[in-house]
Amino acid sequence: GESVGLHLPTLSVQEGDNSIINCAYSNSASDYFIWYKQESGKGPQFIIDIRSNMDKRQGQRVTVLLNKTVKHLSLQIAATQPGDSAVYFCAERQNQGGKLIFGQGTELSVKP
């Protein structure tokens, strides 16, 4: 069942270091995955996406890796900056209608 008041996993890194945030997804039939960044009081902000026929995709300072064998997704942030501090969610799309299933989130804290 659902947990009430989830304690988010927290990742604390030094400014300038690389960050890796991990996510396990639930449905092997999911065909599309997205990473979102959520700052306090704001909605989820799109960072990067990847389709299930790929295993790696790069953006500006971010890379997403997909391992379908173990249903694992990761987000790598290069040269992490204080402005990267936020909660990061992975989401999977389970059907063509686009319904997204979100993971529980990881709180990234960047120390200057």
Add this chain to the structure above:
Amino acid sequence: EPEVTQTPSHQVTQMGQEVILRCVPISNHLYFYWYRQILGQKVEFLVSFYNNEISEKSEIFDDQFSVERPDGSNFTLKIRSTKLEDSAMYFCASRDPTSNSQHFGDGTRLSIL
């Protein structure tokens, strides 16, 4: 850059009252969504809407909930008789037809007293 806008940013309502949350999706998007996030929990899907009808809904989206696209720009979520457990952030999203990415508004914080 075009964005999804939601109003109001905060809505306080007495239990049992009706509430309407409003959203203006990005103009060329065709699929629209409502999600909610209870404080400290993950984002949960409520409903998807395409071609003026609901395409999918979750177990949360019971008979007390309804959605409407009353004109060419607005997309609304109505809760007919609010309960304490409806207190949450409600996010509207719309989907880019070229990339399939969903773009979210900044949400409405709904507080039921």
